[in-house]
Amino acid sequence: MVTTQRRMTNRMTNEIVSGVSEVIRVELNDTSDAALAVYSTRRLTAAMGFSVTNQYLIAAAVSELATNIVRYAGQGKITIKTVRNADLEGVEVEARDEGPGIADIDQAMQEHFSSGNSLGLGLPSVRRIMDEFIIDSKPGRGTTIIARKWR
Ligand SMILES: Nc1ncnc2c1ncn2[C@@H]1O[C@H](COP(=O)(O)OP(=O)(O)O)[C@@H](O)[C@H]1O
Numbered sequence: 001m002v003t004t005q006r007r008m009t010n011r012m013t014n015e016i017v018s019g020v021s022e023v024i025r026v027e028l029n030d031t032s033d034a035a036l037a038v039y040s041t042r043r044l045t046a047a048m049g050f051s052v053t054n055q056y057l058i059a060a061a062v063s064e065l066a067t068n069i070v071r072y073a074g075q076g077k078i079t080i081k082t083v084r085n086a087d088l089e090g091v092e093v094e095a096r097d098e099g100p101g102i103a104d105i106d107q108a109m110q111e112h113f114s115s116g117n118s119l120g121l122g123l124p125s126v127r128r129i130m131d132e133f134i135i136d137s138k139p140g141r142g143t144t145i146i147a148r149k150w151r
């Protein structure tokens, strides 16, 4: 299920008027939900004026986070939204689940570490693609990852 809140901002003169202010929430239960999160990310980052290359990269990061949730936690939620910091505009992705959590975060962040016999490049590439990356995970309690990219 996807819910979208959209607010067009139109501030006073002499300020750069930003096109979109939007929050997209995608509940993840299977891979088709992950595809929806990826599609929504492409649409939002395009509307925000990210380059086509960055649209694809940010969508790839969302794909990795969404796939991890479906695969390791079974279900969870991704929130994609516009954020501002002074005159910077960016996109924030929050991936949250209440799955098994990650016992050793340093190990999980290493290239080619995988507990599931796959490539183990997901989290390292998300960190590389995005400008900011915060991971919080506790065994048995779940995982929250917040990543931002500024335009
Ligand atoms: N949401 C999550 N919940 C629990 N464990 C996770 C989650 N995301 C990642 N992990 C753990 O971190 C490891 C590394 O993830 P990643 O870099 O995406 O590689 P891969 O998915 O190919 O294993 C996974 O193998 C898994 O053990």
Ligand SMILES: [Mg+2]
Pocket (backbone or CB within 6 Å): 064, 067, 068, 120, 121, 122, 123
């Ligand atoms: Mg992965």
